[in-house]
Amino acid sequence: MTRRRLSLPGNWMAVLAWIAASLCLLPIAAVALAALTGGWETVGSLAQTVLPRYTRATLSLVLIVAVGTGVIGTGTAWLVTMTRFPGRRLLEIALALPLAFPAYVLAYAYTDFLDFPGWVQTSLRELIGWGPRDYWFPEIRSLPGAAMMLVLVLYPYVYLLARAAFLQQSATAYLAARTLGRGPWAAFFRVSLPIARPAIAGGVLLAIMETIADFGTVSYFNVQTFATGIYQSWFSFADRGAAAQLALCLLIAALVLAGLERRQRMGQRHHAAGRRFEVLDPAQLHGARALLAALFCTLPVVLGFLLPAGLLIWMGHDSFPIILTERYVGFLQNSLTLAAVAAVFTVTAAIFLGFNARLHPNRANKTAIGIAGLGYAVPGGVIAVGLIVPFAAFDNALDAWMRDTFDISTGLLITGSIWLLVMAYMVRFMAAALSAYDAGLSTINPNIDAVARTLGRTPSTMLRGVHLPILRPSLLTALLIVFVDVMKELPATLIMRPFNFDTLAVQAHRLAADERLSEAAVPSLVIAAVGLLPVIVLCWGLGREDRTERDFVPDLDPAE
Structure with missing residues (x-):
């Protein structure tokens, strides 16, 4: 008996893409509505x-x-x-x-x-x-x-x-x-x-x-x-x-x-300018x-x-041992957990958005990508306010209904949870994930999609068996960028973090506000060390690009 693999129909992919775009639009709409009322x-x-x-x-x-x-x-x-x-x-x-x-x-x-x-x-x-x-x-x-x-x-x-x-x-x-x-x-x-x-x-x-x-x-x-x-x-x-x-x-x-x-x-x-591309010989100073x-x-x-x-x-040489204490290990675990979960969710949503637009390059799907990319221009504090307002109203309405109907208090189910904070990160950094994914997707020839479809691949199996293996470097880059951005994000984390759930960024801010700069140096150094990872990748690519530009001069005029 042949085992059939589950595949995701194209229409479901479009639904998931639009759900991701709607979540990115939600805080913007909520802020506007709350402000105007x-x-x-x-x-x-x-x-x-x-x-x-x-x-x-x-x-x-x-x-x-x-x-x-x-x-x-x-x-x-x-x-x-x-x-x-x-x-x-x-x-x-x-x-x-x-x-x-x-x-x-x-x-x-x-x-x-x-x-x-x-x-x-x-x-x-x-x-x-x-x-x-x-x-x-x-x-x-x-x-x-x-x-x-x-x-x-x-x-x-x-x-x-x-x-x-x-x-x-x-x-x-x-x-x-x-x-x-x-x-x-x-x-x-x-x-x-x-x-x-x-x-x-x-x-x-x-x-x-x-x-x-x-x-x-x-x-x-x-x-x-x-x-x-x-x-x-x-x-x-x-x-x-x-x-x-x-x-x-x-x-x-x-x-x-x-x-x-x-x-x-x-x-x-x-x-x-001109018929031939020529690289300028740099001037020796x-x-x-x-x-x-x-x-x-x-x-x-x-x-x-x-x-x-x-x-x-x-500043922090005397305070370095505190990073090994149970309290700071907890801060580090919280930061890494939030960054990892947010990176996975954000890049997954970017894949659905980008692949859906690849399958159906119409105006609606391009609009969805444009909406999803708005978050990079919206400050973290604005996103936090835009998400807390509607979800707090929902939690309060649900709690009131449960009290009246079953005499049970549900409290705040969504507001103040890790998942709402992860949603804020996804809204904020979706554009970075989309940019990295789109850069890799542009290198895949559309003929590859046509060949895969003629061989019987469904959209979901083509994504899983063809695109994702090719796009592995781009996806790793997107994961790394979002991971580091979440580690550094402060305003959204300060406003939305669950009770007694602090990160390295929050702890550094709190210690600095209390003028305990020597202790604030330790979490700050960890944040900066993590931030070096994408910069090293970027610098490596920068150097390789420069060598390519200098060593290879394209002749744009075949007649010459």
């Missing part, structure tokens, strides 16, 4: 009190981060791609390393280093004999300080996209500008920079979206932004209406930025120019990775 009195009160302050602080952060990441990311990308100087090969990889650090971890390290009782100011007072009021020193716990932390960890977004754009440019237009009398700087600003502008703008917009979503850094530095306002309204003032309305303001800004980023991404296609280029590229690595890593190790 919260009463205009709250809106008026917010407009007269905290809204102007939140707006000014958020816009100031966005402006500083946009300029800082744009200058550092574009400048370093151009130097390591188009010039040669001592240490360039090492720096082109090292410049991506600050991505491993969450901004709030840098905030803890630099506060211990630069604050009044920190090593720098203490050493100055002992060396020069100054008293507390005899000198002025920049305040690290300020809006500029928070902006500096964000710039140091977010500039790699611009660097990676700008470098890829510079690598893909043909040298023809640049060389034509040089032959017409333009100097190196004029040719860069008139030719290379405009061609790479969509990629640079896309990186800056990604950095801005991360900035408006940040909670750990601004809350630790006591900078009043929309992200901190949502948390304070929810917990400190127990005003759910105000939290929903602040979340709606932040949501609108995030969705506008997401639309701009998508438009920039669509505009990144350009035609090579000497003397002071080489020194300045090396210094400009080294400083972001030192300030964004080497110095904070060294500071955290120095």
